[in-house]
Amino acid sequence: MSPELLFTLATLALGSLGAAFFALYGLAWLASRKDHDVAITLSSQDNDIVFLFDDEKLVNATPAAQSIMAAAANVGSDWSRLLSVMISKFPTLQRDISELADCGSMAIESRDESAVMKCEWRNGLARLTLFDRETEQAHLDLDRHSLMAMEQELETLRATTEHVPFLVWRENEDDTITWANSAYMSLADSLSDEAETQSWPPVSLFNTQLLANAGSKESRRLRLKDAAGEDHWYDVFRYKLGKTTLYTANSADRTVKAEETLREFTQTLTKTFSHLTIGLAVFDRNRQLALFNPALSDLTTLSAEFLITRPALTTFLDRLRDSQMMPEPKDYKSWRHxxxxxxxxxxxxxxxEIWTLPGDKTYRVSGRPHPDGAIAFLFEDISAEMSLTRRFRSEIETGQAVLDSLSEAIAVFASDGHMVMSNSAYTSLWNVTRKNDSAEISISDATRVWNAKCAPTPLWDNIRDFVRASGERNEWIGQTRLWDGRRLNCRFVPMPNGQTLVGFMPESRTQTMRPVLRPQASSSHYVEM
Incomplete structure (x- = not known):
């Protein structure tokens, strides 16, 4: 045979083999396609709850199963959505389903044994069939109105939980989250990696074991770090509901910030008050010591260890009484009152009040109200001030006694014309009563008394001008006559700080009358009246 004929025969043979191969491949693909279509096709008689999954994608479901998926949370893949509905009833579903490809089929009991999830591996697909034993045993007939009422209530509860601004979730006995609202899911999603797909169950944000001993109305403040590493605080509450637990979490960032601000403010006040010599004790609305400074311990001799324990106000006062740092009462009952x-x-x-204590100590104690029902007590040591006051009072009394011993009637007037002091001879001469507050008597009041008991004279006008005059002044003297005929010698002396001393010395009837003199323009000579 010629080479050309052999080449032609070989080409025909190869073409026939290729055509046969493609024909067989096409038939195999069509058969596989047919098997796949048969596998994902559910019979119209399938009234059970059946799900078909290709990995985490739902490829088919019966109408009853589709109703369940419609009620599932919108959390990532189809498998995650189914878990959000089923995990509370089948807590081991996620763990058991991972072995389905190896064992081929399995039946998973529900937590309360009221239902069974039958799982089968068919042509690379997972077929999940849900059987409700209670429904098989008894059918409950609900009228249309009852069903509508239940659906409306369900919609109301769902809308409520989805729109509340705080976190709400439920966990089963092994701390797996079985349900969470949108606020929780949004926070969990924000804390996860951007490339990570949201899945079910969501991550546990808090260590709920810290609430194991908390009561139903008792919260724990837990910390949570965001993606930037910043701390956020939540007040978490725990409610036991059968075999599951309901948790709620409210943001406490503002409260924590306010507490930190208050703490810093208190520390600032403490540092400021630590330099004061006045003892400070602030009691809160519950009458417990909330703030004090070192001067309080120094003045009251109460130890800092005792004050740090935040004693109650009554305990604080009892300790002061025991330490003899407050006036001793007549009896305990009256002291309590x-x-x-x-x-x-x-x-x-x-x-x-002024507390006079043993050892010549004197304290001024005052109480002041503070915001939020608190009160503050100030303890000021005024022993030196009281000692100085007593010394001044003694000196004043001594000076008054010296003035009273003089036979000359003396009165002292301030620069504004009010009487500062007078002696016994003055009150006797003018027949007036000495007042406790001499400032109530002015120079005009005094000259009216003097004028009423003396013969008419311009001397009183001159003294009024002299007392109220400013600048440099000179001492001068004058005379007048009392209505009983006695001559009255008067002297007017400038004193420091603009004060003026007025002295009166009546003559006896046997003394010779001297002419009355009046001053002339700050000179030292006299004019006869």
């Missing part, structure tokens, strides 16, 4: 009045007066801001 006085302490109750002390607290009430401090609330009104009207409490202020």
């Amino acid at each position: 006085e302490m109750a009045e002390l607290e009430n007066a401090a609330e009104d801001g009207t409490y202020e």
Whole structure:
């Protein structure tokens, strides 16, 4: 045979083999396609709840199964959505289904044994069939109105939980989340990696074991770090519901920030008050010591260890009494009554007393109201001030006694014309009563008394001008006559700080009358009246 004929025969043979191969491949593909279509096709008689999954994608479902998926949370893949509905009833579903490809089929009991999930591996697909044993045993007939009412209630509850601004979720006994609202899912999604697909169950954001011993109305403040590493705080509450647990979490960031601000403010006040010599004690609305400074311990001799324990107001006052750092009462009952009045007066801001203590110590104690029902007590050591006051009072009394011993009638007037002091001879001469507050008597009042008991004279006009005059002044003297005929010698002496001393010395009837003199323009000579 020629080479050309052999080449032609070989070409025909190869073409026939290729055509046969493609024909067989096409038939195999069509058969596989047919098997796949048969596998994902559910019979119209399938009234059970059946799901067909290709990995995490739902490829088919019966109408009843589609109703369940419609009620599932919108969380990632189809498999995650189914888990969000089923995991509370089948807590081991996610773990068991991972072995389905190896074992081929399995039946998973529900937590309460009221249902069974039958799982089969067919042509690379997972077929899940849900059987409800209670439904098989008894059918409940619901009228249309009852069903509508239940659906409306379900919609109301779902809308409520989805729109509340705080986190709500439920966990089963092994701490797996079985349900969560949108606020929780959004927060969990924001804390996950951007490339990570949202799945079910969501990550547990909090260590709920810390609430194991918490009561139903007792919260725990838990910390949560965001993606940037910043701390956020939540007040988490725990409610036991059968075999599951309901949790709610409210953001406490503002509260924590306010507490930190208050703590910093308190520390600032403490540092500021630590340099004061006045003892400060602030009691909160519960009447417990909330703030004090070192001067309080120094003045009251109460130890810092005792003050740090935040004693109650009554305990604080008892300790002061035991330490003899407050006036000793006549009896304990009356003292308790006085302490109750002390607290009430401090609330009104009207409490202020002088405590005279043993050892020549004197304290000024005042009470002031503070915001939110708190009260503050101030302890000021005024021993030196009281000692100085007593010394001044003694000196004044001594000076008054010296003036009273003089036979000359003396009165001292301030620069504004009011009487500062007078002696006994003055009150006797003019027949007036000495007042406790001499400032109530002016030079005009005094000259009216003098004028009424003396013969007419321009001397009183001159003294009024002299007392109120400013600048440099010179001492001068004058005379007038009392209505009983006696001559009255008068002297007017400038004193420091603009004060003026007026002295009166009546002559006896046997003395010779001297002419009355009046000053002329700050000179030292006299004019006869």
